[in-house]
Amino acid sequence: MCGIAGFVDAHARDIALAVLVRMGDAMAYRGPDDSGVFVDPKSGLGLVHRRLAIVDLTSAGHQPMHSAMDRYVIVFNGEIYNHDALRAELDRAGLAPEWRGHSDTETLLRGFEVWGVEATLKRTVGMFAFALYEKETRRLILARDRMGEKPLYYGLSHGAFLFGSELKALRAHPRFEAAINRDALAGLLRRQYIDGPATIYEGIKKLEPGCILTLDVTTKTIQTTSYWSLGRAAEDGLNERFSGEDHDAIKAFEGLLTDAIGLQMMADVPVGAFLSGGIDSSLIVALMQRQSSRPVNSFTIGFEDDAFNEAHYARAVAKHLGTDHTEHYVTAREALDVIPTLPQLYDEPLADVSQIPTYLVSRLARRAVTVSLSGDAGDELFGGYTTYAHAARMMGLHAQIPDFLRPSIAGGLNKMSVLAGALGRSDFARKFGMSAHVLGAQTVSDVGHRLTDHWIGEAVPVIGITPLSFRPDLFSDLSMSALERMMVRDMATYLPDDILQKVDRAAMAVSLETRVPLLDHRIVEFALTLPMALRRREGTGKWIMRQLLDRYVPRSLVERPKKGFGVPLAAWLRGPLREWASDLLSPSALKRDGFFDHHAIARALDEHLSGRRDRHNDLWSVLVAQQWLNATRTTPIQGAP
Numbered sequence: 001m002c003g004i005a006g007f008v009d010a011h012a013r014d015i016a017l018a019v020l021v022r023m024g025d026a027m028a029y030r031g032p033d034d035s036g037v038f039v040d041p042k043s044g045l046g047l048v049h050r051r052l053a054i055v056d057l058t059s060a061g062h063q064p065m066h067s068a069m070d071r072y073v074i075v076f077n078g079e080i081y082n083h084d085a086l087r088a089e090l091d092r093a094g095l096a097p098e099w100r101g102h103s104d105t106e107t108l109l110r111g112f113e114v115w116g117v118e119a120t121l122k123r124t125v126g127m128f129a130f131a132l133y134e135k136e137t138r139r140l141i142l143a144r145d146r147m148g149e150k151p152l153y154y155g156l157s158h159g160a161f162l163f164g165s166e167l168k169a170l171r172a173h174p175r176f177e178a179a180i181n182r183d184a185l186a187g188l189l190r191r192q193y194i195d196g197p198a199t200i201y202e203g204i205k206k207l208e209p210g211c212i213l214t215l216d217v218t219t220k221t222i223q224t225t226s227y228w229s230l231g232r233a234a235e236d237g238l239n240e241r242f243s244g245e246d247h248d249a250i251k252a253f254e255g256l257l258t259d260a261i262g263l264q265m266m267a268d269v270p271v272g273a274f275l276s277g278g279i280d281s282s283l284i285v286a287l288m289q290r291q292s293s294r295p296v297n298s299f300t301i302g303f304e305d306d307a308f309n310e311a312h313y314a315r316a317v318a319k320h321l322g323t324d325h326t327e328h329y330v331t332a333r334e335a336l337d338v339i340p341t342l343p344q345l346y347d348e349p350l351a352d353v354s355q356i357p358t359y360l361v362s363r364l365a366r367r368a369v370t371v372s373l374s375g376d377a378g379d380e381l382f383g384g385y386t387t388y389a390h391a392a393r394m395m396g397l398h399a400q401i402p403d404f405l406r407p408s409i410a411g412g413l414n415k416m417s418v419l420a421g422a423l424g425r426s427d428f429a430r431k432f433g434m435s436a437h438v439l440g441a442q443t444v445s446d447v448g449h450r451l452t453d454h455w456i457g458e459a460v461p462v463i464g465i466t467p468l469s470f471r472p473d474l475f476s477d478l479s480m481s482a483l484e485r486m487m488v489r490d491m492a493t494y495l496p497d498d499i500l501q502k503v504d505r506a507a508m509a510v511s512l513e514t515r516v517p518l519l520d521h522r523i524v525e526f527a528l529t530l531p532m533a534l535r536r537r538e539g540t541g542k543w544i545m546r547q548l549l550d551r552y553v554p555r556s557l558v559e560r561p562k563k564g565f566g567v568p569l570a571a572w573l574r575g576p577l578r579e580w581a582s583d584l585l586s587p588s589a590l591k592r593d594g595f596f597d598h599h600a601i602a603r604a605l606d607e608h609l610s611g612r613r614d615r616h617n618d619l620w621s622v623l624v625a626q627q628w629l630n631a632t633r634t635t636p637i638q639g640a641p
Contacts, residue, residue, distance in 0.1 A: 002050055002052050002063070002078075002165075003050040003165045004048070004049055004163075004164065004165050005165065005170070006140075008217050012174075016041070017039060019173060019174065022172045022173075023172045024050050024169070026166070026172040027164070027508075030050050031050025032050075034049075034050075034053065035051065036048070037064070043218070047073065047075045048169075052508075052513060054267050054513055056102045058101055060101025063075050069113055071136065072113070074133075075130060076128065078129060078130070079104060079513075079515070080108055080128065081125045081126050082123075082124065082263060083126075086120075095114045108120065118227045121212070127150050129151060129165065129207070130143055138216070138217040139217065140217055141214050142163060142215075143227075144207045144208070146524070147524065148208070148210075152164075154205060155203050157173070157175050157177055162176060167199065185349075185595060185625060186460045186465045189618075192350075192621050193494070199348055200628075209230070211225065212225050212226070228521065231474070234475060234528050236528070236529075238478060241531060242526075242531065252526065256523050257517060257523060258290070261517045264517050265288060265291065265292070265373070267371050270368065270369040271370075271371040272297030272365055272369035272371070273373040273374070274299055274361055274372055274375070275299065275325070276313075276314055276375070277314035277316065277558065278313075279545050279549060280376070280378035280518070282375075283549045284517055285323060295322055296324065297368055298314075299372070300318075300326075300361065301328050301360050302329040304331070305568050311329065317557050321553070326368065328364050330360055339356070339577070339627075342355070344631075345359060346501075346628075351617075351624045351625075352498050352502050353569050353620055362509070363510045369512075370511075372513070374514055374515070376503060381487075381535075382536075383541040388483060388541060389536075391486055394438050395483065399444055410435075410437075410440045413432045417432035417457070420432055421612040429612070433457050434456060437453065437456040437457055445482050454617050454618050461600035462597070474488075474489050475488050530544065570608075573608060581623055585601050585619070585623065587602065589626065590626070595629065
């Protein structure tokens with residue numbers, strides 16, 4: 001796990017080294033153990049690497065790394081979990097040179113020389129983002145892992161091609177100057193994250209998961225191809241549906257997950273795991289402990305507010321499994337102290353409030369380990385979100401109501417929402433408002449989109465935007481149910497652009513590598529073959545995960561309503577954060593940059609503070625954006641808290 005960055009800029013030849021150092025220093029926390037640069041003066045190309053040493057801690061793992069035949073030079077972020085198997089394959093074929101060390105980066109480089117870039121990537125099991133320079137042809141190749149675990153940004157600014165693991169690195173280049181993307185701001189308010197490939201800056205993009213971008217440094221032409229796509233995997237899953245019995249599916253899943261976890265436990269530094277006590281993390285830790293000769297290091301945080309606290313559940317699971325468990329009860333003050341650091345943690349606005357506890361549990365884990373496994377992605381792969389159960393009900397209701405009746409029903413629900421708010425019943429106001437919003441959908445597929453929207457029933461309060469339409473159905477050509485399509489869409493959007501970005505930034509801010517066994521692409525592809533009954537059964541998600549976990553942990557320890565991983569933000573905005581929020585959302589503050597409609601936001605703030613409606617999610621996205629805009633305007637965003 002590291003940080004990478006670089007540029008192609010014919011005007012930067014005389015200052016290339018200084019610029020590269022500055023770009024690397026902007027994200028030094030991603031790689032505190034080592035750094036290095038490479039410059040090709042003829043092409044104006046520069047590469048910088050910040051290293052967090054995980055595999056091969058010696059100088060043989062130093063980057064930028066040159067291939068054995070000196071054809072390539074690479075800066076690499078991530079892990080190739082099956083690199084030992086790839087080495088063995090090269091050795092058996094007599095295609096490997098005398099190895100200089102045992103890093104996965106060296107293995108990858110040799111694979112590129114022997115098999116080519118795309119063929120090598122198709123052989124890999126891992127998470128990664130890298131920049132590879134082919135010296136003779138002067139081609140720069142950027143690539144990202146299949147599911148988007150590792151970030152990679154790129155774009156042109158004043159004639160310079162820039163790229164990096166974080167936007168901070170691009171901002172550190174003297175030719176970076178990009179306008180704020182107002183449509184991205186609108187998407188942030190509607191969805192609480194910015195959909196890729198867009199970013200907060202005009203002209204700067206996220207390289208999409210599973211893609212390879214090739215820049216011809218001489219002609220400046222760019223070509224993008226995909227070596228793996230979720231859409232193709234979903235189509236293959238439909239064509240090759242799992243047809244065995246329940247026990248066959250559970251056995252196959254156990255084998256795949258056990259292998260994935262075994263590969264991801266390999267490191268030359270201490271490894272642990274996040275443990276919330278829920279289905280996903282408990283299953284990961286159980287299979288880790290099964291393969292470990294000593295107690296696994298597990299970590300959880302707790303809160304004094306019972307509505308958000310799951311630490312006692314995690315403690316019970318840890319005791320049953322025999323892990324070396326560490327827990328920390330976070331005070332409200334500790335959590336609140338994270339909020340001012342968010343612009344440094346997230347170099348483009350992200351309004352998922354679980355970013356706060358994610359940072360705190362990462363900080364706790366880093367005191368003992370350098371790598372932590374997590375249970376992320378179980379909900380998307382196996383239908384665990386309560387939203388999916390709600391979606392199934394609302395999709396059925398939507399389909400039963402004739403088209404001509406839906407507008408009048410939605411209008412009636414809107415009136416009930418207003419009345420409930422006036423009576424101080426914010427819970428009913430939100431339910432009626434959301435029901436009206438969902439029933440206003442034109443198609444069943446739109447129901448899934450609308451269930452996760454914010455600022456419902458009103459325009460997104462961003463000035464000067466393109467009218468915000470609902471997202472297109474990315475997988476409309478696949479013959480699957482609307483609910484399954486919603487799950488696949490979440491894997492393609494919400495997972496990389498919210499969940500994985502949140503975890504990457506929170507963990508890397510404290511120099512912690514996180515690994516996600518459920519995103520081993522073999523498990524993703526397997527999940528996509530499963531009929532819905534093996535993922536959701538009798539209204540309950542993650543059926544196959546629950547059946548497997550039953551073999552290791554008593555169901556009584558993990559079976560409970562899902563709480564999520566959050567903080568009492570609604571109460572905080574009416575209490576300790578009230579003055580901070582009111583200052584950021586004051587008419588004068590909002591008018592200064594001219595991004596937000598201060599009238600609409602004032603109404604929302606008043607509704608929330610008065611208790612008429614719970615608007616904390618709507619307001620949080622604006623607060624995060626405002627805080628971020630203030631930080632970028634006053635000082636460059638560099639470094640981590």
